[in-house]
Amino acid sequence: MKDYSVLNDLCRLMSRVFCEIWLKDKEQLVITSNVREKTFNKFRTWGRIITDNDGKLTTTSILLMGDPDHWYHSLGEYETEDYENDEVDLEDSEIVESEESSDSEEEEERRGKVKVKIEEEREKEEEGGKGTGIEEDEDGESEKKKKTEEEEESLGDPIIIDIRTRKECIPLDVSRLKCYSFFPGQIISVEGKNPTKDTLCAYRVIPGISFGPKPPVLNEPLHIMVAAGPFTSKPGNYQQLYNLMAHVAQTEPNVLILIGPLMNEKDIEPPKKDMFENLITKIMSYVDGKSTQVVLVSSYEDVLHDGFYPTPEYRLRESVKKPNLHLMPDPCTIEVDGLIIGITSVDIIRHLSSEEISYKMPQRDRLGRLAEHLLLQSSYYPLFPPAPEVPLDLLLWAECSTMNVHPHILLVPSAMQYFYKYSNGTHIINPSKVSKGLYTQFNVRSNDQWTENSIGGEILRI
Numbered sequence: 001m002k003d004y005s006v007l008n009d010l011c012r013l014m015s016r017v018f019c020e021i022w023l024k025d026k027e028q029l030v031i032t033s034n035v036r037e038k039t040f041n042k043f044r045t046w047g048r049i050i051t052d053n054d055g056k057l058t059t060t061s062i063l064l065m066g067d068p069d070h071w072y073h074s075l076g077e078y079e080t081e082d083y084e085n086d087e088v089d090l091e092d093s094e095i096v097e098s099e100e101s102s103d104s105e106e107e108e109e110r111r112g113k114v115k116v117k118i119e120e121e122r123e124k125e126e127e128g129g130k131g132t133g134i135e136e137d138e139d140g141e142s143e144k145k146k147k148t149e150e151e152e153e154s155l156g157d158p159i160i161i162d163i164r165t166r167k168e169c170i171p172l173d174v175s176r177l178k179c180y181s182f183f184p185g186q187i188i189s190v191e192g193k194n195p196t197k198d199t200l201c202a203y204r205v206i207p208g209i210s211f212g213p214k215p216p217v218l219n220e221p222l223h224i225m226v227a228a229g230p231f232t233s234k235p236g237n238y239q240q241l242y243n244l245m246a247h248v249a250q251t252e253p254n255v256l257i258l259i260g261p262l263m264n265e266k267d268i269e270p271p272k273k274d275m276f277e278n279l280i281t282k283i284m285s286y287v288d289g290k291s292t293q294v295v296l297v298s299s300y301e302d303v304l305h306d307g308f309y310p311t312p313e314y315r316l317r318e319s320v321k322k323p324n325l326h327l328m329p330d331p332c333t334i335e336v337d338g339l340i341i342g343i344t345s346v347d348i349i350r351h352l353s354s355e356e357i358s359y360k361m362p363q364r365d366r367l368g369r370l371a372e373h374l375l376l377q378s379s380y381y382p383l384f385p386p387a388p389e390v391p392l393d394l395l396l397w398a399e400c401s402t403m404n405v406h407p408h409i410l411l412v413p414s415a416m417q418y419f420y421k422y423s424n425g426t427h428i429i430n431p432s433k434v435s436k437g438l439y440t441q442f443n444v445r446s447n448d449q450w451t452e453n454s455i456g457g458e459i460l461r462i
Contacts, residue, residue: 006398007048007384008067011187014378015046015067017209018189029191031074035066035170038197045200048384049186050169057184057357059174064190064200066168170194173201174359180205181358181369185384187377208376212425213406215450216338222446223251224336226431227439228259228345228413229299238279240434243462245286252290253441255336258283259345259413259431260299260314276304277320284322295326295334299345300391308393309346309381310400331380331401339444342407344380349414349430351387368421371412371428378403408450418459422452429457437462 015033022031022044030043037043047064051057172190174180182188191204225248231241248256263276280296287294300311313327321327328334331344352370361369373382380401386392410428418432418440431440442457 005069006394007065008069010398010402011046011048011065011067012070014187014209015072015189018044018046018206019072021206021209022189031072033067033070033072035064035168035190035200036194036197038194040193040195042191042193042203044189044191046187046189047168049172049182049184049188051184057182057355059357059359062172062174062182063169064172064188065166066170068166068168171199173199174205176201176203177205177359179358179360179362181207181356181361181373183352183356183373183383185382186373187382208373209378210372210375210406210424210426213340213408213450215448216340216408216444218337218339218444218446220337220446222255222336222339222444223253223441224255224257224444225251225253225439225441226257226259226411226429227434228411228431229261229301230264230433230435231262233435233437240437240462241283244434244439245283247462248292249286249290252287252292254291255293255295256287257295257297257341257343257411259297259343259411260305260330261301261303261345262296262299263303264299264301273304276302277316280314280316280320280325284325287324291324293324293326293336294322295328297328297332297343297345298330300330301345308391308396309386310393310396311345329400333403333405333407339409340405340407341409341411342380342403343411344401345413346381346390347414347416348374348381348383349412350416351383351390353416354387355383365419365421367416367419367430368423368428371410371419371421371430372423374410374412375403375406375423375426375428378406409444409455420457420459425450427452427455432459434462 019031032043032045035045035047037045045066047066050063050065051061052063187208189206190200190202192200192202194200227244232238233240262279284294296314298305298311298314300307300309305314306312309330311330313329333340333342349367349370352373356370374380380403381397407426410426412428412430413433414430415433416430418430418438421428429440432438438459438461440457440459442455444455
């Protein structure tokens, strides 16, 4: 499956929600998947933010990538075959509300001359290729043949093909927006105009959708502790982790969440599976005979684990497993007595921080805004292309990184400043890293309401 097919599927899922919202809007504008809809009137469309500036997003390099495989128009359907046919002019369709541009006759005349020229060249080729104006290169290979081979090699390759030449891609003019926040891979809806078919002028943008979770029904308050790796400040020195586990044994929380990596490449050389399992055994010895449930979330950075993201759960021998040890993949969504917790070990906050561009966003701290992108995109890792250090498996990413439900608590360990944030029913927490000597704990109150005050937590030093 090509990269674009996977990305288009994700975009299409989000578009259904956009359309449902628009159809309930009092102002009924034309809705279309054609990002190059040529019209002087406002219309609504959707797509994925990309850039052609070596992956770095700037105000002048923002492009909107639509979906070429499924064309929708609220006043009728576009056929994919027609759109792909160069001779079909969508401006002539009845659903287009704008008039042809003043230079349309000149363009038509130019196209006619090009067609005549092509026919003349074909006739000459049939006569033996004489007079075609094609010279042989030093290796005896014609430039035309060489160019054809290069085109064949680049078919379907999003890196080789000039992204601006794709029919489903258009530059996005954001100069009329009062504020915005964009990053590569972000799926947005746009309300705008496109009088020239060359640039989509955005007047309004919806940066995603977050409906918020339903209040959890808890039978009793929950005490949860969270610690994220790396767990060593020095290679092979797990004393901070052992100190943390001693505190866990003393306080006996309902749930302990340990987020990998447990043993990264810097810890041991050469790595041995027995060392990893011995570490797990020692961790579990602190909660032996206690009611604390231990959730262990994997990480692609673990030296003995699969080096790709999303990452499957840790694989342990049966003799190492315990009834109160729960092995989870990265990312994952767990449920504790009706409380939904979303977790990823990848430092998505730092990655978004290096790629996001914004302008006059409402007064709010940047870390909270970055974390909120995950909820608006319903994804544990909405950035695409990913950060260079993330070995992203595209098919697994499309299948496993989507938030099927919005969590009550979202855990996003990051090397950036630790934080507690609240956004539309979700408490977002960066618990920091054990290697920095920090962890977090919080108490979840049992009541019928779910608000910003439903949990009380703190970042603590080990």
